[in-house]
Amino acid sequence: MTSEERFGVTKDGFVVKGVDRIIADQQERARAMFGDDVDLTSGSALRKVLDAAAVDTHELWRALESQYYGTFISTAQGPSLDLLGRDLGLRRRELRARGPVVLTLADAAPDRDYVLPQGTVMVTVPSPDVPALAFRSTDAVTLTTERSTATVEAEAVARGAAGNIGFGRELRLDPDWARHNLNLGAAVIKSVAGRDFLGGELGEPDAVYRARLLGVPRTVWTQEALLARILDVNGVRDAVVLDPLGGVEATRRAFGTFRFGSRGFSGARQTGSPYFFDIVVAPEPGWPWNRGEASLPGLYGEVLDVVRQWRPVSIFPALLAANQVDVGIRATLVIEAGHDEEAVKGAILDAVRASVDRLRLGHGVLHSDIVLSARTTAGVVDVQNLRLRRFAPAFGQAYYGGATYGGAEELSVGENLDLAPDEIAHFSVDTSMADLRVVVA
Structure with missing residues (x-):
C-alpha cells in the first residue's frame, strides 16, 4: 500500500475510504475466493450483495471519521462538542427568546x-x-400623536424557554428604567406581544459555543482568565483590563498633566501594600450600570461579584463603565435605476450598524470598512465623499474621562474615527446622524 492509499488515522487527519475503493477491494477478495472467472457484472447476484455491503461499510467509515474529529474542540459538533465543554466546565448556553412587541x-x-x-x-x-420577565428592545422607535403605534423587535434578558411568552402577553415599561432614562410626562406607553416569542428553547450554535470553548483560559490568576469571566456576565458587550501590572494608566485625567520638575513622581511603596488596576466594561444598550436603575441587576455589582472570585490576592480593581461614542456618516450614494432609494438606504444603515456593533473597546471605525459595507449592498454603484461623524454621547452614556456634551465632529474624506481605550462605538439606524444623498446612475 502506497502513501496515497492510506486510510483511517494519518498524519494529515482521518482519511475516509471511498465507496469506489471499498467495492474494488471487495471484488478483489471475491476473485481470490471464487476464482478469476466469478461473475461480478452489474446484474449478478454476488455483485448486488457486494454493492449493498459496500454502502454499509462506507457509513461505518464515516462514523469512525465523526468519532475521530469529535475528540477535538476545533472540529467537534453537536453532542461531542457538549461533552468537551463539560470537561472544561463551560456548558452550552441557551438562546434568548425574540419576538415583536406592539x-x-x-x-x-x-x-x-x-x-x-x-x-x-x-x-x-x-x-x-409567574414572576415578571424582562425584555429589551433591539431597535430605537419614535412615537407621536400622528404615529401612535409601532412595532419593535425585543429579546428576553434571561436566556431559556421561560422567555417564550405567548401572543397578546401584556408588557409595560420598566418603571425604574423609565424614571432614569425617559421623560414621558403624562404620556403612557402600552406594549403587547405581537406574536409568540421563539428561540429560548434552543442552544447557541456550534460556531459560537466552539469560539467560547477555544477562548477558555487554561490557567488561573491571569488577565485572560479574569476577562473571560467578565465577558460571560449577562449584559456585558465588551470589557478590557487596563494596567494589570501597575503601569501608567493613560485613561486617567491626570495623565499628561504631571509636573515632573516640581515634585516626586511617587512615594515609596510599602512592603505588602496592594496595587490597583482598572477594568473598563461596555454595557449593552440600555443595560443599567448601578443597582436601582432598572429591575435588571446593575452591571457594576454583577461584575464586581465575579472579580472578587477571580482577582489575585491583595489586588483590587476599579470598575469603570466605558464611554459610548455615537457614530454617524454622510455620503452620496450612486444607485442603479429601478431600485427603491429608501430600501437601499435602509440596507446600508443596517450593514453599517452590524459592522460597528462588531467593534470592541478602543477599536476605531475604519473608513474603508464603512465604504465596503455600503458598496456591497445590492443596487449601489458607487459611494462618494463618505465622511465619518463623531457625536457627543447622550446623557447617561458617558461615565468618566472627560466626555464632552453638546457638539459633533465631522472627519475628512478617507479619515478613520479613532477611539480611546475606554470608548466603544455605537451606531443607531433610527437616527439623524446619517445623512445619505442618493443619485440615480
Missing part, C-alpha cells in the same frame, strides 16, 4: 416626539404564580 402611545402631548432608544426595558405583568 407599542401604543396614549395621552401624548401634541407636537412632541417620544423616542424609545435601543435597549428599552419592558417587563411582563407579574402574577402570584
